[in-house]
Amino acid sequence: LINMIHQKLSILIILYEENFEMINKCLEKLKDLKIIIIDNANDKSLKDKVIKKFKIHKYFLNKKNIGFSKAANQGIKVCETEYLLILGADCLITYSDIEQLMLAKEKYKDCFLTSPTIYDHTGKLTYNGGPLNENNPKNEVIKSSGDFCLDTVLTTAILFKVKDIINIGLFDEEFFLYFVDIDLCKRIKNIKKSIIQVHSSKAIHETGHLKIKNRFKKIFFANYYFYYEELYYLYKTNLHQQKYDYFKKKISKFFVKLIINFILFRFDKFVYYFAKTLAFYKFKKLIK
Numbered sequence: 001l002i003n004m005i006h007q008k009l010s011i012l013i014i015l016y017e018e019n020f021e022m023i024n025k026c027l028e029k030l031k032d033l034k035i036i037i038i039d040n041a042n043d044k045s046l047k048d049k050v051i052k053k054f055k056i057h058k059y060f061l062n063k064k065n066i067g068f069s070k071a072a073n074q075g076i077k078v079c080e081t082e083y084l085l086i087l088g089a090d091c092l093i094t095y096s097d098i099e100q101l102m103l104a105k106e107k108y109k110d111c112f113l114t115s116p117t118i119y120d121h122t123g124k125l126t127y128n129g130g131p132l133n134e135n136n137p138k139n140e141v142i143k144s145s146g147d148f149c150l151d152t153v154l155t156t157a158i159l160f161k162v163k164d165i166i167n168i169g170l171f172d173e174e175f176f177l178y179f180v181d182i183d184l185c186k187r188i189k190n191i192k193k194s195i196i197q198v199h200s201s202k203a204i205h206e207t208g209h210l211k212i213k214n215r216f217k218k219i220f221f222a223n224y225y226f227y228y229e230e231l232y233y234l235y236k237t238n239l240h241q242q243k244y245d246y247f248k249k250k251i252s253k254f255f256v257k258l259i260i261n262f263i264l265f266r267f268d269k270f271v272y273y274f275a276k277t278l279a280f281y282k283f284k285k286l287i288k
Contacts, residue, residue: 005098009083009159010034010057012075014068017041018089018211020049026089027054036075040065067176068155076165085159090211093157093203100201101159104147112168112193113160115153116201126205128197129153132189133182133233142197149194152185157203172236177225179233186237216271223275231283244287247280254280 011033013026027035027050034057039047042061051059058078062071072086083105085098093116101114118128127139129150142148158181165171168191172183185195212218231247234240258273 004102005033005095008081009085009098009102010036010079010081011085011087012036012038012072012079013087013089014071014075015039015041015043015046015089016065016211017043017213018046020046022211023050023089024053026087026092029092029094031055034081036060036079038062038071038075040067040071067173069171069173069175069180072155072180073170073173076162076170079162082161082163083159084162084165085157086155088156088205091156091203091205093201097201097203098159100198104196104198104201105159105161108147108194108196110192110194111196112164112188112191113153113158114196114198114201115150115156115158116203117197117199118154118156118203118205120206121204127154128156129181129185129195132186144197144199146199147196148199150185150197151189151195152182153195153197155181155184156205174232175229177221177229179229183233183236216267219268219271220275223272224279226279227276228279228282231279232286235283235287240287244283247276251277251280 011030013023013035015023015037016039023046031054035054036058037050037056038060040062042063044061047059047061050056060074066074076084083102085101087093097116101116104114105111115128118126120126125141125143127141129152130140130142132151168187171180175183188195212221227247231240231243234243254273254277258270258277261267261269261273
């Protein structure tokens, strides 16, 4: 099985402002595997540190932040192996856990992708997936004693065959950061394929934290991309009207609050309302 992993698998890690300590912990578990790194922050000093310690198969520095979906597609297109594991830099997984993902992918006939069972650093079971947003938006942790199918999983750690993801049309590049996973999983379900969380495969991940250092940029990313991409996802599923009408009613208030907070030098709030306003107008332009 170790030989199978070396020959058939690549691991894609997409970076944006992560620190070396985090990446070091991740890569320590994956020595000698084919690693593809794509850095959307164009951090040359980080690359120098990483390649000094680890053998990296391919390392790309993007001059601008192209987002998760475009970077993922970039990595998929240069992947030379049958399987690809997309892995968050803040996610720790071992050889044996990757083996279990590959075995499950082979075992289940209609399986499109597999994902490990996710825990936090204390060993507590955490959210990795569940129903689609339109069916049940609650992020409830699912406990199970075996492998099971999900409607959607996070892209924290997902394993699939490269030819399958190419055949389905890769990731939708309109999604920059959020709803990438939900959109992909919905398209997988539409072709009657399954998404399986593997009980015997375990990974450690702390969810829900952007690694962006600048607090204003962090606020902007968290709000602009989330609200635009939520509307875009709902638009793709023809369920956007209620959410769009809600924002349409609120937008004049957002604009007033934006100006007031700017005048009062409350820049955190200014960026928050600016991001939501910009997201609304970008979506409005899209549907026109």
